[in-house]
Amino acid sequence: MEKPVYVYLLSGFLGSGKTTLLQKLIREAEKRGQKSAVLMNEAGEVNLDGLALDDTVPMSELLGGCICCSIKSDVGMELLELVQTHKPDIVWIEATGVAQPLEIIDAVTETSLYAKLELQGVLTVVDARHLLDRLRIGSGKTFKLMKEQIRVSSTLLLNKSDLVGEKELRELRQQLREWNPHADIVQTVRCEADWSSLWTRTDEAGATGILTESIDRPSPVTDHGHQERHLHPQHDHHHDHEHINVWTRYLDFPLDSVLFEQFLKELPDEVYRAKGIVTFTDTPSRFLFQYAYKESDFMRITPQKTVHDVLVFIGEDFSRSDLEDRLLKLGVASSV
Numbered sequence: 001m002e003k004p005v006y007v008y009l010l011s012g013f014l015g016s017g018k019t020t021l022l023q024k025l026i027r028e029a030e031k032r033g034q035k036s037a038v039l040m041n042e043a044g045e046v047n048l049d050g051l052a053l054d055d056t057v058p059m060s061e062l063l064g065g066c067i068c069c070s071i072k073s074d075v076g077m078e079l080l081e082l083v084q085t086h087k088p089d090i091v092w093i094e095a096t097g098v099a100q101p102l103e104i105i106d107a108v109t110e111t112s113l114y115a116k117l118e119l120q121g122v123l124t125v126v127d128a129r130h131l132l133d134r135l136r137i138g139s140g141k142t143f144k145l146m147k148e149q150i151r152v153s154s155t156l157l158l159n160k161s162d163l164v165g166e167k168e169l170r171e172l173r174q175q176l177r178e179w180n181p182h183a184d185i186v187q188t189v190r191c192e193a194d195w196s197s198l199w200t201r202t203d204e205a206g207a208t209g210i211l212t213e214s215i216d217r218p219s220p221v222t223d224h225g226h227q228e229r230h231l232h233p234q235h236d237h238h239h240d241h242e243h244i245n246v247w248t249r250y251l252d253f254p255l256d257s258v259l260f261e262q263f264l265k266e267l268p269d270e271v272y273r274a275k276g277i278v279t280f281t282d283t284p285s286r287f288l289f290q291y292a293y294k295e296s297d298f299m300r301i302t303p304q305k306t307v308h309d310v311l312v313f314i315g316e317d318f319s320r321s322d323l324e325d326r327l328l329k330l331g332v333a334s335s336v
């Protein structure tokens with residue numbers, strides 16, 4: 001009998017480490033001689049995460065919106081297309097950091113009516129330090145969204161565990177267990193773990209059992225049950241991420257690397273995530289940069305196709321004009 005294509009959903013708030021996890025999982029699948037395909041969704045208009053992936057892996061991109069709402073209906077079509085064209089063993093779906101996983105789970109399970117695919121798990125990556133801070137505040141839309149992503153998960157990664165202490169990790173593990181009594185909890189740094197367990201578990205009934213249980217139980221964090229969503233797919237529910245906005249700013253000038261690092265350090269708290277491609281005045285290389293919750297990373301890149309310098313900012317009610325002013329000053333300062 002034809003083997004189903006396994007589908008995994010990678011969820012987790014902005015910058016928690018989903019792409020980092022994706023890279024590891026693709027490598028693990030490769031080791032097992034299994035072909036991966038990726039369905040990538042980014043809130044911005046450019047797919048920067050895709051640049052960090054091996055370009056031999058078939059990838060479909062849904063850009064400029066959140067996978068779980070405006071372009072939800074595309075998920076099914078893209079999935080079908082990926083499966084039929086590339087015949088992968090596994091499809092990894094990386095949702096935007098602000099997606100509500102239940103909506104995507106809906107889209108995937110609907111597609112499994114037309115193609116032989118099976119949703120095997122929802123892996124939710126949690127940024128340990130960010131969640132800790134949100135717990136201290138204890139309310140707000142972002143907090144609610146994180147909680148929802150944690151609740152529907154079958155495997156929880158307590159990631160960035162290098163950024164908090166032992167005591168905090170214990171507290172976080174306890175909290176995750178309280179919100180989701182069924183999921184496996186794996187504590188990680190850069191999503192490093194023995195991922196072979198994912199393959200052994202798919203052979204047992206347990207993994208999908210966990211997932212079904214999480215999806216089927218009436219979710220206390222949504223205002224309507226799973227069944228109702230099937231009956232009313234166009235149901236006018238509100239999204240907890242409507243407060244999140246994205247600004248994509250193409251750049252036509254190089255930057256001074258020191259000033260740019262300073263600019264990132266001084267980003268307002270309302271900017272949760274930034275990423276982009278930049279050219280510096282003081283080095284010939286181009287860089288892919290990542291900024292997530294006060295930490296930044298730079299990676300030297302040699303793009304194989306034309307890519308423009310661009311900055312993407314994602315956050316909550318931040319002032320574009322303020323960022324634009326700072327950027328223009330940076331451009332001027334960089335050119336003197």
Ligand SMILES: Nc1nc2c(ncn2[C@@H]2O[C@H](COP(=O)(O)OP(=O)(O)OP(=O)(O)O)[C@@H](O)[C@H]2O)c(=O)[nH]1
Nearest residue numbers: 014015016017018019020097160189190290292297
């Ligand atoms: N210190 C630390 N940094 C990490 C860890 N895991 C990932 N990062 C860094 O966090 C940043 C964001 O990681 P990504 O994997 O791009 O996060 P993401 O969830 O895919 O981000 P979005 O798709 O934009 O939501 C990168 O700079 C990573 O190198 C970790 O365990 N510890």
